[in-house]
Amino acid sequence: MIKSYLQAKKRFCFFGLFCVFGLHYSHQASIANTSAVNLFKTHQAPPETPLISLEKNVLLVGIKPYLGKEIINDQNSPSLRLVSNGRQLILKDADGVIRKAKEINIGWGAQELLNPKVFVRKTIGPFASFESAERLAKDLKNKGIESTIAHPFDWEVWVSGDIEIPPSIESTYQKIKVSKTVYPYLDGNNGQIALKGPISLQAPDGLLLEKGIYSGPFSIQSDAYGSWTLVEHVPIERYLNGVVPYEIGASSPEAALAAQAVLARTWALANSHRFKVDGYNLCSDTQCQVYKDPSKVNQKIKTAIKKTAGKILTWNNKPINTVYHATNGGVMASINEAWSINQVPYLKMRLDGPKNWSSTVDLPLTNEKYLKSFLFSKSEAFGSDHPLFRWERLIESAEISKQLNQAKKVNSSFSPNKMKVVSRGSSGRVTLLKIEEKTGSEIFLKLDEIRRVLRQLPSTLFVVKEIKEGKWLFSGGGFGHGAGMSQSGAIDLAKNGWTTKQILSHYYPKTKYGFLP
Numbered sequence: 001m002i003k004s005y006l007q008a009k010k011r012f013c014f015f016g017l018f019c020v021f022g023l024h025y026s027h028q029a030s031i032a033n034t035s036a037v038n039l040f041k042t043h044q045a046p047p048e049t050p051l052i053s054l055e056k057n058v059l060l061v062g063i064k065p066y067l068g069k070e071i072i073n074d075q076n077s078p079s080l081r082l083v084s085n086g087r088q089l090i091l092k093d094a095d096g097v098i099r100k101a102k103e104i105n106i107g108w109g110a111q112e113l114l115n116p117k118v119f120v121r122k123t124i125g126p127f128a129s130f131e132s133a134e135r136l137a138k139d140l141k142n143k144g145i146e147s148t149i150a151h152p153f154d155w156e157v158w159v160s161g162d163i164e165i166p167p168s169i170e171s172t173y174q175k176i177k178v179s180k181t182v183y184p185y186l187d188g189n190n191g192q193i194a195l196k197g198p199i200s201l202q203a204p205d206g207l208l209l210e211k212g213i214y215s216g217p218f219s220i221q222s223d224a225y226g227s228w229t230l231v232e233h234v235p236i237e238r239y240l241n242g243v244v245p246y247e248i249g250a251s252s253p254e255a256a257l258a259a260q261a262v263l264a265r266t267w268a269l270a271n272s273h274r275f276k277v278d279g280y281n282l283c284s285d286t287q288c289q290v291y292k293d294p295s296k297v298n299q300k301i302k303t304a305i306k307k308t309a310g311k312i313l314t315w316n317n318k319p320i321n322t323v324y325h326a327t328n329g330g331v332m333a334s335i336n337e338a339w340s341i342n343q344v345p346y347l348k349m350r351l352d353g354p355k356n357w358s359s360t361v362d363l364p365l366t367n368e369k370y371l372k373s374f375l376f377s378k379s380e381a382f383g384s385d386h387p388l389f390r391w392e393r394l395i396e397s398a399e400i401s402k403q404l405n406q407a408k409k410v411n412s413s414f415s416p417n418k419m420k421v422v423s424r425g426s427s428g429r430v431t432l433l434k435i436e437e438k439t440g441s442e443i444f445l446k447l448d449e450i451r452r453v454l455r456q457l458p459s460t461l462f463v464v465k466e467i468k469e470g471k472w473l474f475s476g477g478g479f480g481h482g483a484g485m486s487q488s489g490a491i492d493l494a495k496n497g498w499t500t501k502q503i504l505s506h507y508y509p510k511t512k513y514g515f516l517p
Helices: 002-008 130-142 236-242 244-248 254-270 299-307 368-376 397-406 449-453 487-495 500-507
Strands: 058-067 080-084 089-092 098-101 103-127 148-150 155-160 172-188 191-194 199-202 207-209 212-214 218-222 228-235 311-315 390-396 416-424 430-437 442-446 462-468 471-477 512-515
Touching (some): 058 236, 080 089, 089 103, 130 148, 228 236, 236 244, 236 254, 244 487, 397 416, 416 462
Antiparallel strands (some): 058 228, 080 103, 148 155, 199 218, 207 212, 462 471
């Protein structure tokens, strides 16, 4: 089972209150008299979450994270409202407290610790993506340095405070004092009934949540930041019911739906360690694959999933990194143009269109003259009918300054007056963007950070020019990182009679399509 992979590894998780939410901790505080200091731990390991599903290949998916986080800031925290789609819910905590009802409300309280705990770590980040954080974690491991990837708000890498890391890697030294812990509770006849995690929840007819129905079973468990997460224990084939229609669209041709099912299945297996620090496998938002309301799946999608059941893409007998996106604008990106990770042979720059069109494109697209011709000429690329196949965005200085400030790249006084593309990848995508202000100070955005900061940009495949002082016009193509399968391209190919296997082979050449050995 996928869950057992987590159990076989060292598990990390919550410690009362965590720095991202601000109160009851201190950075670089004096801790000489605190016996709880452990320089070899960055945070406290959680209790093990028991397996509560009898099905095979179960994923633990966090569908409601950061529960109770407001309590950390001494604010009221919204209760977790659990509503049944039919028969009574059955809730049971680690101490044997049981509640059966069609609706259960869980509140959040805070308890002072008699012996405050202190953790010491070096925090590296934030990173714009898990992929970039994992690349650094692997580099550190190659140097003999163990680390933990966490997601308190943005992606971060944590290293024990007593370990020396290379001076070229910028980090923040933190001493975090935890003086109280957040706990869940039920309302009873004699007041609040405190619950001990992990908590199990059975929903015989499904759980109604945000206009969706989830089958479960579920656990409510503490995370690495002092808050809690509602986690669904869902078999991977059922998990796809809540992914495929929202990633590619329920009305897509069957071959494209089946290709998406294979990619989503492969991605889930390859990324089952993504939220290891929080004790589960995957999230349900865009930091993973979007997963919501699996009950809305139609028969067409069920058929596509069933026809490919258990099948994935592999390279050297391992699940590949099946990244995908909405549209690539006519050219596939090499994976190292999207994230700071090593190249792989199945994700390289290639034009995405018929041969007669591809032969007319001037290369390399690192040449801005050729890139402009590519972006402004009529295209016969696959998926060119997507609304963001070509796009323009006008962004003003004040908005850029605001977004840089929100991303904590600059202070509020930074006022951009120049913008320059420093480097491009092989597909023409911007890999380093320089933004200057009149004082001469400058800031650099690279790879996926460009879109994470300048959120109006659908992709990094663009050219930019200043059309008026303090105003820049970005003209580009594609929506997403551009690596792997273009969903609009796959739909186009499926309409033209391509099979699922042909579509996958086109976007992930040299990979093997079949069952995991």
